[in-house]
Amino acid sequence: MNNSINTEKIMSRIRRELNGKIPDFEDIPYKKPSGTEIPANPDKAIRNAGAYSYVHPYRLFTGNKFKILIKKSIRKVLDFYIVPLTEEQNNFNASTVSALTSMRNTQKKLIERIEKLEQENKRLIQDLYGE
Numbered sequence: 001m002n003n004s005i006n007t008e009k010i011m012s013r014i015r016r017e018l019n020g021k022i023p024d025f026e027d028i029p030y031k032k033p034s035g036t037e038i039p040a041n042p043d044k045a046i047r048n049a050g051a052y053s054y055v056h057p058y059r060l061f062t063g064n065k066f067k068i069l070i071k072k073s074i075r076k077v078l079d080f081y082i083v084p085l086t087e088e089q090n091n092f093n094a095s096t097v098s099a100l101t102s103m104r105n106t107q108k109k110l111i112e113r114i115e116k117l118e119q120e121n122k123r124l125i126q127d128l129y130g131e
Contacts, residue, residue, distance in 0.1 A: 042107075046100050053093035057086035 039045035058075065061068045075082070 042104055046097065046104055049093075049100060050097045053090070053097050055086050055089050055093070057083050 061071045
C-alpha cells in the first residue's frame with residue numbers, strides 16, 4: 001500500500017483548474033470586528049475603554065433549572081480559579097486605561113507647546129525678515 005502524497009501532481013491539477021487565474025481576495029466580504037477602527041476622537045475612545053474595562057467574573061445563567069444547577073455547581077468548583085483571573089484582568093485594564101489617559105494628557109500638553117513654539121517661531125521669522 002502506497003501512502004505517499006504526490007504534491008506536484010496535486011499542484012499541477014490546481015493550476016490547471018485555476019487556468020492561470022489567481023482568485024481576487026478583494027471580492028471576499030469581510031467585516032471588521034467592532035472596536036478596530038481608529039477613533040477620530042481619542043478622548044472618547046479612552047472613555048469607552050474605561051467604561052468597558054471591568055470584567056465581571058460571573059454572568060447570569062438562564063435556561064433549564066437543571067442546567068442552571070449544573071452551571072452553578074461548576075462555577076462554585078472553579079471559583080478559586082476564575083475570580084483571581086478576572087481580578088488580575090480588571091487590574092490590568094484599569095492600569096491600561098490610566099496609562100492611556102496619562103499619555104493623552106501628555107499629548108495634549110505637547111500639542112499646546114508645539115503650537116506655542118510654532119507661533120513664536122513665526123513671530124521670530126517675521127521679526128528677522130521684517131515681513
